[in-house]
Amino acid sequence: MSIPLHRLRAGIIGTGFIGPVHIEALRRLGVQVTAVCGSTQSARATAHQWGIPHVFGDHDYLGLVQSPDVDVVHIASPNKVHVEQALAALRAGKHVVCEKPMGMTSRETARILAALRRPKAPVLAVNYMCRFFPAVLQMRAMVQRGDIGKVIHVQGHFFQDWLLKDTDYNWRILASEGGPLRAVGDIGTHWIDTVSFILGARAEAVLAHTETFHKVRRRPRGEVQTFGKGHAKDWIAYDVDTEDFASLLLRFSKASHGHADAVHANASVSQVAAGWKCSLYVGIYGTTGSLQWEFQNPNEIRVGRRDGPDQVLQRGTPGFDVDVAGFTDTPGGHPEGFPDSHKMQYRAVYEHVATGRATAPLFATADNGHHEVRLCEAVLRSSRSRRWVEV
Ligand SMILES: NC(=O)c1ccc[n+]([C@@H]2O[C@H](COP(=O)([O-])OP(=O)(O)OC[C@H]3O[C@@H](n4cnc5c(N)ncnc54)[C@H](O)[C@@H]3O)[C@@H](O)[C@H]2O)c1
Structure with missing residues (x-):
């Protein structure tokens, strides 16, 4: 039997940029947020703003995961501590929503898979919440139904300039x-x-080129908030050991629907693309039509036809299927976006928990999170060896 979502209690680790996005989305679902953990000052300020009763300062995540007032632990801390925090939460019998990436190496994320391989293990979701834009669910349904025929190829980008x-x-x-x-x-x-998610297929091989434009950068002394634009006077120069942009050729496995063969994709990824704030663009090209969607204009899908008029399908109108309706709340013309995708992802996770796993796990699982980390390792190997690498 299902229990109402407001009976489940959440604890949030990390109170920087994304932690409060989790809090706001949970509150909009009626989920209680009972505890928060971060640096002492920031955790206290967040708790004060939202009226959260339990504060675990000084990054005391063990205190939070062991709290009897927390059922689901949200990990919104930097990547390097995701695995140790997820393992601690699972050991304490808590369900987990872990920010992406699930960890920094597949060796460590494999430990999460092992921890979940036991009877009555808690639920773990990775926060790839783009799945829960109604447009993405809609494109998935259309590909599954064969609305654009057999998928031939996929193209797109994720660009930012911060x-x-x-x-x-x-x-x-x-x-x-x-x-x-x-x-x-x-x-x-x-x-x-x-x-x-849209194809129902996994990226199984990659040919990648990664590039670091700023080989040396300067940073202000002290902590800096994500997307922050501070005006520091005191700078420290440092060598950069991560890429600013990448070009990826990907081969997706044969999928359960829509196409019998592997699908090829190409994507550009950049955090130094002037003018783009947060643009995830995807074009899916099939034998009878195409689908295009962009994160910054998330309420619409463009459907392209060779032998008929193109269409723009709008969320909240008959252009979208009713089965997407469980993950959209406002009528057509009342835009939904980034905060709503988080809300819908947590709705899916909390309903899965509340119903004793009776709902389909549409969210990214630990297995998906682990695969993404393995894929990143394949990207690195490919970029260094300049060859295709199987994941
Ligand atoms: N799904 C998304 O769309 C999305 C968007 C942004 C960030 N993220 C992910 O969320 C995570 C956090 O990113 P952010 O941009 O909010 O970073 P941030 O730097 O703005 O915030 C990080 C927070 O974690 C706290 N913290 C640091 N070390 C900690 C520790 N050991 N234990 C507990 N708390 C600790 C910091 O004090 C800060 O409050 C990252 O993994 C990032 O990839 C996901």
């Missing part, structure tokens, strides 16, 4: 903090996961 200048700084730039792949690991995996 790290364009050599003075733009974030922990992600350091391989020791975010992992050896930055643009691909941070945003490229969102693109790959989205395409995998």
Whole structure:
């Protein structure tokens, strides 16, 4: 029997950029947020703003995961601590929503898979929430139904410009903090996961070229907020060991629907693309039509036809299927976007937990998260060897 979502209690680790996005989305679903963990000052300020009763300062994540007032742990801390925090939460019997990437190496993310391989293991979801844009669910349904025929190829990009200048700084730039792949690991995996979800297929081989434009950057002394644009006076120069942009050729496996053969894709990924704030663009090209969608205009899908008029399908109108309706709340013409995709992802996860796993796990699982990390490793190997690498 299902329990109402507001009976489940969430604890959030990380109170920087994305932690509060989780809090807001959960609150909009009626989920109780009972605990928060981060640096003492930031955790206290977040708790104060949202009226969250339990504060675990000084990054005391063990206190949070062991709290009897927390059922689901959200990990919104930097990448290098995801695995240890996820393992601690699973050991404490807590369900987990882990930010992407699930870890920095497949060796460590394999430990999460092992921890989940036991009876009655908790649920773990990786926060590839682009799956829950209604347009992405709609494109998935259309590909599954064969609305664009057999899929021939896929093309797209994920572009941002917040790290364009050599003075733009974030922990992600350091391989020791975010992992050896930055643009691909941070945003490229969102693109790959989205395409995998739409096709119902896995990226199984890659030919990659990665490039670091700023080989040396300057950073301000002290902590810097994600997307922050500080005006520091005191700079430290450092060598950059992660990529600013990448070109990827990908081969997706034979899928369960829509196409009998492997599908080829190409994507560009950049965090130094002036003018693009957060543009995930995907074009799916089939034998009878194409689908195009862009993250910054998320309520619409463009359907292209060779032998008929093109169409623009709008969310909340008859252009979208009713089965997408479980993951959209406002009527057509009332735009939904980034915060709503988080809300819909947590709806899917919390309903899965509340119903004792009776709903389909549409969200990215630990297996998907592990695969994305293996893919990043294949990208690195390919870029270094200049050859195709199987994942
Ligand atoms: N799904 C998405 O769309 C999305 C968007 C942004 C970030 N992210 C992911 O979320 C994570 C956090 O990114 P961010 O941009 O919010 O970073 P951020 O630097 O803005 O915030 C990180 C927070 O974690 C805290 N923290 C640092 N070390 C910690 C530790 N050991 N234990 C507990 N808390 C710790 C910091 O004090 C800070 O509050 C990253 O893994 C990133 O990839 C995902």
